[in-house]
Amino acid sequence: MDILTLNSKEKLGCKMCDRCCIYRGDIRLTPINVCKISKYLRISIKEFLKKYTERLENNKLEIVLKTVGNLKQCILYDEKNKKCKIHKVKPMQCVMFPLVPENLKRDYFYNSGECKLEEFKEIKVKKWLNGNNNIYSKNKKICMEWIDFLEEIQPKLNNISNEELEEFYKILFENYDIKKLNLKSQMRKNIKIVKEKLLNFV
Numbered sequence: 494m495d496i497l498t499l500n501s502k503e504k505l506g507c508k509m510c511d512r513c514c515i516y517r518g519d520i521r522l523t524p525i526n527v528c529k530i531s532k533y534l535r536i537s538i539k540e541f542l543k544k545y546t547e548r549l550e551n552n553k554l555e556i557v558l559k560t561v562g563n564l565k566q567c568i569l570y571d572e573k574n575k576k577c578k579i580h581k582v583k584p585m586q587c588v589m590f591p592l593v594p595e596n597l598k599r600d601y602f603y604n605s606g607e608c609k610l611e612e613f614k615e616i617k618v619k620k621w622l623n624g625n626n627n628i629y630s631k632n633k634k635i636c637m638e639w640i641d642f643l644e645e646i647q648p649k650l651n652n653i654s655n656e657e658l659e660e661f662y663k664i665l666f667e668n669y670d671i672k673k674l675n676l677k678s679q680m681r682k683n684i685k686i687v688k689e690k691l692l693n694f695v
Contacts, residue, residue, distance in 0.1 A: 505618070506613040514567045528676045530582050639680075642688075657690075
């Protein structure tokens with residue numbers, strides 16, 4: 494399978510079907526996703542977390558979008574209009590589909606082939622990823638920071654109680670003022686708080 498870079502050209506587009514919103518597996522969310530989607534839907538973070546997300550059992554500080562029915566359809570898919578309800582602020586996995594990261598740090602991808610678009614013209618990968626809202630370029634760095642953070646703390650999470658885990662969850666996902674513009678700074682601050690607290694469990 495060919496490795497694609499940002500400057501590679503590939504047949505990418507959208508037929509307005511529902512393939513990208515069913516049987517997708519876990520669509521992971523960063524705290525930035527939570528803040529931006531909550532703001533976009535005009536609901537509180539707590540309401541969004543309760544209504545639209547669930548926690549992964551094996552990854553103690555990761556959350557994913559809920560799915561609906563036998564097709565495991567994304568809870569934020571508008572079936573009637575065949576559109577994503579949060580298209581402008583959708584998670585990175587959704588931004589990239591049908592591309593899959595081979596090495597996200599180096600912007601290497603491969604095409605999963607789940608969208609058959611032979612009639613479409615080739616476009617540059619970076620144009621597909623950024624679209625009209627520049628989601629990829631705006632959020633890749635903070636997304637990588639979140640992934641690195643999770644990898645760093647994962648070994649330490651086995652040594653903490655459920656009560657402490659809940660405290661960290663609230664800090665990382667709920668402790669935000671979505672009316673302010675500095676969401677990335679807020680997330681970095683919360684990551685720092687959790688890291689400092691975890692020093693006691695080394």
